[in-house]
Each structure stands twice: as structure tokens, then as C-alpha cells.
Amino acid sequence: MSIRDLARHLNISIGTVSRALNGKSDVNPETRERVLVAAKEFGYVPNQSGRSLRQGTTNTIGFMIESSIETADNGGSFFMPVFEGVQSVFRRHQLDLVALLCGTDEDPGAYLNRIVGRRFVDGLIISATMRNDPRITFLLERKIPFVTLGRSATGGQYPWIDLDFEGVAATAVARLLKFGHQRIAIGVPASDINLGYVFLEGYRRALSANGISFDPDLVFPANSNEEGGYRVATAMLAQKQMPTAVILVNENMAIGLYRRFYEAGIHPGRDIAVVGFRESTQSRFLSPTLTCFRISLRDLGIKLAEALLSTMPAFASNYPQDSIDLVWPMELVPGESDGPWHGT
């Protein structure tokens, strides 16, 4: 069922059918109606390859996710709502969104090169931004519109949206200090992911703002999953004087951390304060519930989409340039996992 068949059936030229379907002005309203009815009747949908070839545009946006990165661990619950937000914007512009999952056994650069080379997408959303991210320089020099979820130290002019991990760390530190905690540990990603640096920076700044000196021994690099949390707890227990509080970059870590402390007879929320990252169904039903930070992932997705569109010539007019380079604030949600320090 091609546009030719449709035109033949209606005794109309191909061009007119195309114009009718695409809402061009120079077509009789009556003819347009006939075309639309017939198109619906036969279930005609334009062949994307044909369109793309002619227009030089694919009407497809790619959302790249690296499963090798920590963030992939909570990939489902995190990315799904973001996706929906992005899609809700793109739908209005007839743009399709596809997820490009880059597995651990594939080089992200090569993957990106293939996708971009094939002219597969018109634009890209890049997540899990590294501190030094070759994908960014690659996309910049290829002049492919993109936006990153997570800022980066990589130079160049491009839009990014980041969660305020610096603020999260600072708020957590301030809260724990007010609770009387003095030795506050922090669990950070072991990889080169940029949010790790931002998170740690917020931690350092908040400490120094409160006149506490930074102690490298209180920084625990780990994978952002349950096992990582377990290891953090193990390392904390091994110290001569155990920290009385810990801030985690990821809520999954809390599960492993809880377990390790239980094994040691230490009760999170009573004997040690824990602040995690993201509020979720999980954080609400852990025992104890996790003190963490709330964010509307759907809204985040919407902003990502808008930022990307603002860099795409075809859509830029509708999306002002000022919606980019955004640090997304997050709201603290108190849980049972932290509280006043009443120890020695």
C-alpha cells in the first residue's frame, strides 16, 4: 500500500495526495477530506524510508543508554518515566523516540558512529555523561543535534540538563550536621561518570561551609548497586572509628548497605544515619524507609525533549534557547533512615 496505490484509487495525482496528507495549503478541502478518509480506510502510513530519503530527515530521535554504566542498574524505574516525558513532547511533532542500548560488549563510540553514519536519527539524547566524554566531541564535530542528561567537563557548546547532585549532597550534609553527626561518609560511583564528581563536590563544599575539614577516608567509591552498598558498609565497619552517617548516590545501594549493617547488629536509622538519592516505590517501602530526594522524572523528560528541539533548526522556533543548561532541583523527602546522633 503505497502512496501511488492510494492516488490511483482516488484518481488523483501522487503529489496531491502527499500534499493533502501533509497539510499543505494548496489543496481543496474536499479533496483533502477524501484523501484522509481513504488513507484511514486502507490504513495507509507513509513509508519512512521514502520520506527520509527525500527530506533528509528521519523523524526519529535516539535516546542512548549505556548498560555498562551504574545508572543502568536502576534503568527501568529511572528511565521509563523519563522516556514517557520525552515521548509526550515528541508525539506532538510526529517524532518517534527509540532507545539505543549500548551493551557492555560494544564500544559506545563505534556504536554512535554507526547510528549517526546511517542517518538513523535526527537527534540524540545522551545519558550517563562521563566527565570526559568522547561522544560529545564526536557529535559536536558531526553537527548532530543532541542534549545530554548530565553535564560534563568536556568542552564545547551544547545543551545539557543535570540533576542537582551538588545540591543533594549539600542538603544531606547540612541535615546530618544539624542532627549532630560529625563523621559523615559518602558513597560515590567508582567510574568516570560526571555525576560522581558533582556529587563529591557538593559534599566537600557543604563540609567546608560548615567548617568541617574534608577527610578522604570518608569517601567510598563503589558500584551503584546493592553489592556496592554492601561493600561501602563493610569498608565503613573496618575503620577504627566508624562514621555515624553516610550519604549514598543511589537508592539501590541502600539495600546492600542495610544488609551489611544488620549482619553487624547495627540498625540503620538508629545506630547509623543513611541518606540515599532518589525517592521511589523502593525507597518508600524499605525498612527503614529511606531519607532521599524527590524528582519528577516525567518533567525531566519533557525538559530534555524541549532542550533538544531548541537545537534542531526545524523546531527551534517553537522552543526558545533559554530552556537549556538546566540544573534540576530536588526536594528532600525525610525517611526513617536518619535522625539525631545520640552516640559517643
Next chain:
Amino acid sequence: MSIRDLARHLNISIGTVSRALNGKSDVNPETRERVLVAAKEFGYVPNQSGRSLRQGTTNTIGFMIESSIETADNGGSFFMPVFEGVQSVFRRHQLDLVALLCGTDEDPGAYLNRIVGRRFVDGLIISATMRNDPRITFLLERKIPFVTLGRSATGGQYPWIDLDFEGVAATAVARLLKFGHQRIAIGVPASDINLGYVFLEGYRRALSANGISFDPDLVFPANSNEEGGYRVATAMLAQKQMPTAVILVNENMAIGLYRRFYEAGIHPGRDIAVVGFRESTQSRFLSPTLTCFRISLRDLGIKLAEALLSTMPAFASNYPQDSIDLVWPMELVPGESDGPWHGT
């Protein structure tokens, strides 16, 4: 950088360049080498739209995931490894895999219709199969190659691969009975997802095989997330005679269930036996660790890819038809969450 530019630069016709790149036989090895070198030098990658238009094939496979479905909750940790498995097979055939996420605010049928109509993909992997799934009939009549992750009651001839939820339920029941439990509850998905029926069927069969009569009051429909688990526990606590064991269809439910029981002063693993579904980092670090079932998601992905390829004419020769309609066995991993019944 099109094939034309490449040809011009080499003083060769377009056709020869194309044949050289595609490994056709009627091209001088020396010429082919020149072409390949030049292609690499200029970073030439064939335009996918051009190829697709000519060949009528897109070299793209879609993996459809509905975020409205329970399975999406653990989407990240579940689907990512499956994806990698699928990709590892497709990579060998130059096929790109994209994830098509169907949000809650979009009708799956309409979404599928758009994707298929646009000739966006050559084949599809469908997950979260419903007991009665219109997507299946749609794809069958459109003659689009596809495979479903999860069997269905929907009629027709198509390949599917399913996890052995029936076996899981049966094994769990048998184990708990051997432990002396008599009142064994089960948490099942509240939706029309087919695995719910399969899971429940396995439960019923195992009971009847052991001479225990089926009690509808022991079946607790719930969402497959932490909150669902919480509700299941609440409902169990409300019964005059509480069950002594419970089987969950999903490991996330365990978190909420644990919490509710803790709140009631009941210790999972000691006062009540819990068997969950999938072994994961999470199941291993919960307290108590979850008795559950192990599965290699990567291998599952590989099988899915092979099953799909076996239905695609261009690849069928390499993939015998006997790799389809597979029920995937799973291995029990004992945890701390269940054990002998020593109650009243």
C-alpha cells in the same frame, strides 16, 4: 558523504563501489581493497534510508516494551541483559536493535500500527504478552516477523519463548509443602498479563498433585512492585488464619511485603516463608535474602533473537525452526526467606 562522492573520488562507478562494500563476488579484489580503504578514510557509512528504500528492508529490529505493564517496574535490571543477548546475535547480521517504549498514555495498538506502517522495522520482539493480545493478531495478519517473550492464549502460528512460571510456582509449592507449610498464599499480577495465568496454573496443579485443595482466598492479586507486596502482606494479615508461606511473582514485591510484616512484628524467613521470583543483586542483598529462581537473561535474549531470525526469510536458513516455542527452565536458589514451618 554519499556513495557518489566516494565513487567520484575513486574514479569508479557507483555500482562497483556498492558491490565492493557489500561483498559481492564480481569485483576485483584490488578494487575492493581501494574502496574499503577509502570508505574507512572518509568514514563513509551507507545511508540507511537509501538502502531501506531500495531493498525494502530496514536492518532494524524493534523490541517493544510497555511501561504500563508490571514487568516494567523492574525494567532496567530485567530487560537490559536480555537486550544485550539479543544484540549479540543481531550484531553478527548487521541488524540494529532499538527499544520501542510504549508509554502509559499511548495505546499499544496505535503505536504498533504506526511503527509497522512506517516500515520502521523488519521484525519485532514483543514482551509482556497479554492473555488476549491484539498485537499478536495484528502482526500475524500484517505478516510481520515477530516473537513474543511470554506465551499467550491468542491463537495463531508464531514463535514464543516463555519463562517457566508454571514450573516456578510448582517448585515453590512443593518446597514449601515439604517444609510443612499448609496454607500457602500466592501473589499474582492484577492485570491480564499472561504470565499471571501460567503462574497461577502452576500453583493450582502443584497443590492438587499433593492432594491439597485450592483455596481462592489464598490468591492475592497485586501490582508487581513494592507497594503491591505491601498490600499482599496487609491482606494476608487481615485473614482470620494467616497463611504461613507466600509465593511472589516478582522480587520487588518482597521489599514491600517484608516491610509490612516487620511493622506487624513478623519476621520473614522465621515467622513466615517467602519465595520470590528472580534471583538478582537485589534478591541476594535483601534481609533476609530471598529464596528465588535463577535465569540467564542474556541467554534468553540470544534465544529470542534466534527465534525471530528463524521466521525471517533472509535469515531462516541459518536458524532452524526448532528453536521456537520454548519454555525456559529456571533453577531454584535457596535463600533465608523460607524454611521449615514450626508454628501452631
Next chain:
DNA sequence: TATGAAATCGTAAACGTTTACGGAAGCCAT
């Protein structure tokens, strides 16, 4: 009635590939 503008539609080229077909060599055997 003649004129010009507006409305509507058909024609054909173009997008970047692949591939069927045929032509031009080169080679061997008759």
C-alpha cells in the same frame, strides 16, 4: 470582455542506495 490573482492540481526531478543487465576485455581451446 479582458485581465490578473487566487485556488487547485499534475508533472517530474530528486534523495542514496542496490541490482539486473549488458558490454568490454582477457583467456583458452578449437
Next chain:
DNA sequence: ATGGCTTCCGTAAACGTTTACGATTTCATA
């Protein structure tokens, strides 16, 4: 020397669209 076979390569059509351009009709106006 002729014929046939093989090897290699160029030509051109085709895939399904969109869109610039021009042609035709309509209609109001002078």
C-alpha cells in the same frame, strides 16, 4: 582466427516520498 567463457565494471532503473514549478480553472474586477 574464431568462438565461447570468465572476470570485471558501467549504465540505468527502481524503491516511496516530497516539492518546485508550471498548467489549468475559477472568480472578481476593471
